[in-house]
Amino acid sequence: MSKPVAQAFDTAAERPAHLPFSVAFDARDEEALLAVWRDILRSNRWSDGDHTRAFEAAWTAQTGLEAVAFNNWAGGALAALDFVGVAGEKVLSPSNTFLATPRSAQTSGASIVFYDCNREDLCGSFDDFVATAERHRPKAAWIVHVGGHIAFDIERIAAYCREKGIWLIEDCAHAHGANWNGRAAGSFGDAGIYSFYPTKTISTGEGGMLVTANPDLARHACSYRDYGRGSGYRIEGMNHRIDEFTAAMGVIQTRRLADIVAWKQAYARDVLDPAYPNRVRLPEGMESGFYKYIVFDPVEGGAGKVYELPCHRIFKHSVDLANTDWVAENHWCVPIHYPRAMS
Ligand SMILES: Cc1ncc(COP(=O)(O)O)c(C=O)c1O
Secondary structure, eight states, X not given: OOOOGGGGSOOOSSOOOOOOOOOOOBGGGHHHHHHHHHHHHTTTOOBSXXXXXXXXXXXXXXXXXXXXXESSHHHHHHHHHHHHTOTTSEEEEESSSOTHHHHHHHHXXXXXXXXXXXXXXXXXXXXXXXXXXXXXXXXXXXXXXXXXXXXXTHHHHHHHHHHHTOEEEEEOTTOTTOEETTEETTSSSSEEEEEOOTTSSSOOSSOEEEEESOHHHHHHHHHHTBTTTTTTTOSOOOBOOOBHHHHXXXXXXXXXXXXXXXXXXXXIIIIIHHHOOSBOOOOTTEEOOOXXXXXXSOOTTOOOOSOSSXXXXXXXXXXXXXXXXXXXXHOEEEOOOOTTBOO
16 A cells, blocks of 8 residues: 555644645646646647547546537536526526525526525535525526535436426536545436636646536537537637637646545645544545635634525525525635645
8 A cells, every 4th residue: 555645744732833825736736737838838639539538538537428628617517507508497596605606607698596505515506506496496406516525416306307397517626536435426417517727636727528428418518619610600609719829738647637536635634634524524435626625613824615606695585595695604724735735
């Protein structure tokens, strides 16, 4: 057995000193990245080439699903919602999320209906999902894996959506490296979208990845990101292509993802867990990617909150989402930053 990453730490009896934030790019990958960028520079193939395919293949290996790369999460979200055809329809969204989630549905011409979360995992509540869906009969729904673990109610929500014919799209922006009994985020619903924004577990500066087991959805997404090319321009897409420099960085970053997640898991287990008993507790078989380490007590010098203001308040919807409001008031984040970053 290899030496656990955690042996590098002193087990914390006291609250640990926080590591400074920097974008998670491992200094050991710098030369490899510069070499591949030099090759691309001289290749005359700066978009839609082998590095895009390789980045997608890396996410197929990561999730077991077809993967389509985008210039950001938003492009992948719009492509999935366009495939479903949500214009003029209702789309459920949790309120405890970044406003990108409901905004993508709004921009796609849908009306948003917010549903509540659980206090334990900060993610969508099955009971409120069902109650809201029965009342509003949505065509599609978002579920968000908030903080880096998989939503605890995902299996029940996915089964309900299958039974009712509701398209379920997973916002995996936080969920790099997470799995539940070996199933990656994005594999429970009809599609999942990852983000590679600089705050994320791995970043390409900007970037996104749609994953799906549905080959028609994957084909639609490929065409959508390229103005509908390949569909006789029937698909009314825009430009959400990823460039080759970004895709090449994505390949290197994805190769490093297992190290980053292993480090975070060990740091959580050996350093943070003993110091923070009042925290999100993962169910059996769940591995978090620990995008965030979430506790239910204020943290001095901490990393603030995942979200300060729930989306139903930003969008001024007058719905009563008691758990969402409770979570906004009562959760905090302890910094958990990969220490091998460049700066
Ligand atoms: C939950 C969630 N969804 C979507 C996004 C949007 O991702 P992007 O900035 O890549 O469009 C983010 C953050 O950036 C996020 O945290």
